[in-house]
Amino acid sequence: GEDVEQSLFLSVREGDSSVINCTYTDSSSTYLYWYKQEPGAGLQLLTYIFSNMDMKQDQRLTVLLNKKDKHLSLRIADTQTGDSAIYFCAERSGGYQKVTFGTGTKLQVIP
Amino acid sequence: SAVISQKPSRDICQRGTSLTIQCQVDSQVTMMFWYRQQPGQSLTLIATANQGSEATYESGFVIDKFPISRPNLTFSTLTVSNMSPEDSSIYLCSVQHGTGSYEQYFGPGTRLTVT
Secondary structure (H helix, E strand, O other): OOOEEEEEEEEOOOOOOOOEEEEOOOOOEEEEEEEEEOOOOEEEEEEEOOOOOEEEEOOOOEEEEEEEEEEEEEEEEOHHHHHEEEEEEEEEEEEOOEEEEEEOEEEEEOO | OEEEEEEEEEEEOOOOOOEEEEEEEEEOOOOEEEEEEEEOOOEEEEEEEEOOOEEEEOOOOOOOOOOEEEEEOOOOEEEOOOOOOOHOOOEEEEEEEOOOHHHEEEEEEEEEOOO
């Protein structure tokens, strides 16, 4: 079955870049997503990338996809304290609507 | 994006009772999903609900425990039946929306505590 793994915790200083990594196992993944969850809140869709793309940039966010290694990363430039949250990677399997979520990475931004 | 609302936002229930969670979307969507997020955990898909057909449940979830209704393209309910403390979780409604339905959005969640 599908499996999506992330490191549990990342700490960065305000103004630095953050890189959150994700690995997945399903080679038929079509879309890969990044979500943000702040304490006590629902999930906010940050960005997503189609599996035939290598990179997608959206303001401070850059998504890199290495399909050969099944590795996805989210880079947040100029990280702010408001970026402190849990970030979930998710993948959507080809031909199937199910989206499988990673374990989540808690990002702590130190002022 | 789709705007999704859920009711109630939170509840405290006694074991053995049932709670029905409502999900309302501001536009018509074909596919709606119900997820569970246990404390400190990731999201687990409970079932997929398409309008006009029976919900499709994931392994480990059954209709008797989590009956779902999908009466139209903007609304769904999830009932958590015969609750036990292990059902204490956040329950999230989700929809696929947008061109090609690539984007998946989530409601704010219903925080359920079973005592």
